[in-house]
Amino acid sequence: TNLTASIAGFHFQDLLLNAAGVHCETTEELEALRKATGTGALITKSATPKPRPGNSGLRYQDLPLGSINSMGLPNQGLSYYLDYANHYHDQQKPLFLSIAGLTQADNLAMLADIQASEFTGLVELNLSCPNVPGKPQTGYDFEATRQILTKAFTFFTKPLGVKLPPYFDLAHFDQIAAILNAFPLAYVNSINSVGNGLMIDSKTDTVMIAPKGGFGGLGGAMVKATALANVHGLRQRLNPTIKVIGTGGVQSGRDVYDLILAGADLVAVGTSLHQEGPAVFQRLRSELIAEMDRKNYTEVDQFRNRLQTLN
Numbered sequence: 001t002n003l004t005a006s007i008a009g010f011h012f013q014d015l016l017l018n019a020a021g022v023h024c025e026t027t028e029e030l031e032a033l034r035k036a037t038g039t040g041a042l043i044t045k046s047a048t049p050k051p052r053p054g055n056s057g058l059r060y061q062d063l064p065l066g067s068i069n070s071m072g073l074p075n076q077g078l079s080y081y082l083d084y085a086n087h088y089h090d091q092q093k094p095l096f097l098s099i100a101g102l103t104q105a106d107n108l109a110m111l112a113d114i115q116a117s118e119f120t121g122l123v124e125l126n127l128s129c130p131n132v133p134g135k136p137q138t139g140y141d142f143e144a145t146r147q148i149l150t151k152a153f154t155f156f157t158k159p160l161g162v163k164l165p166p167y168f169d170l171a172h173f174d175q176i177a178a179i180l181n182a183f184p185l186a187y188v189n190s191i192n193s194v195g196n197g198l199m200i201d202s203k204t205d206t207v208m209i210a211p212k213g214g215f216g217g218l219g220g221a222m223v224k225a226t227a228l229a230n231v232h233g234l235r236q237r238l239n240p241t242i243k244v245i246g247t248g249g250v251q252s253g254r255d256v257y258d259l260i261l262a263g264a265d266l267v268a269v270g271t272s273l274h275q276e277g278p279a280v281f282q283r284l285r286s287e288l289i290a291e292m293d294r295k296n297y298t299e300v301d302q303f304r305n306r307l308q309t310l311n
């Protein structure tokens with residue numbers, strides 16, 4: 001069974017990777033992902049120019065139908081991840097470097113540092129962190145999104161993708177796709193967590209996490225329908241040269257299959273990785289192969305972006 005995919009000339013022998021932010025803040029975590037069976041790539045925790053401790057107090061909770069988090073961008077700082085990248089030699093599994101500056105200037109400065117470095121992987125510009133108090137998500141500001149990409153592409157020549165927040169209006173799919181189609185992007189990664197959800201602990205009548213009065217990004221099973229809609233809505237609207245990484249709601253091989261059917265080239269796993277650890281990738285891969293066998297598919301190309309409508 002052939003589970004290969006390619007983005008910007010990079011070839012992936014497996015189509016699974018971690019969602020940025022999950023199991024990828026330290027080199028130990030990243031190495032565990034690289035060595036895991038079933039991963040075709042790995043991505044670093046979104047970096048800011050300097051290290052950040054992130055939000056204080058309980059900032060992640062598993063829920064019956066997924067997870068809620070307000071980590072607040074804890075990370076080791078860009079140079080830590082660039083250092084890992086500069087010593088990265090695994091030809092089998094391309095490395096993605098994620099950045100999430102708190103300002104446009106920070107993002108441009110980090111892109112300039114990466115452009116000047118020996119980094120030879122792919123870069124993911126995270127436009128969708130929902131958990132930095134007082135910071136709106138760039139991905140919901142279409143003009144700001146256009147502006148950062150315009151400025152980035154005046155100097156950045158390495159493969160660049162963007163991590164998008166979920167959209168909930170077809171007009172927004174139209175608007176963001178029209179903006180992204182104007183740029184030589186390698187891919188889009190959709191979705192990031194569904195921002196600023198709120199859950200209640202029925203034993204204590206309190207919220208589940210400490211930061212921001214309990215408001216946090218939602219992941220896991222409860223966001224699957226939103227992930228499928230965003231992956232498919234963007235696939236239908238984006239230039240074919242812009243590939244799609246589908247993220248959100250993956251618990252089983254069938255969930256991976258569904259994101260591929262919706263148009264995904266690679267599939268990223270967050271909440272399930274947090275809950276099961278890197279062994280989740282081997283489980284998801286074997287379940288995906290079993291599903292493909294049931295359909296008599298030997299190649300992903302036979303069903304990628306082949307979701308049928310009823311009429």
Ligand SMILES: C=Cc1c(C(=O)O)[nH]c(=O)[nH]c1=O
Pocket residue numbers: 021046069070071072073074100126128129130131132192193217
């Ligand atoms: C980069 C910050 C993010 C965070 C975070 O560090 O709080 N959580 C998410 O669910 N998505 C993000 O993009």
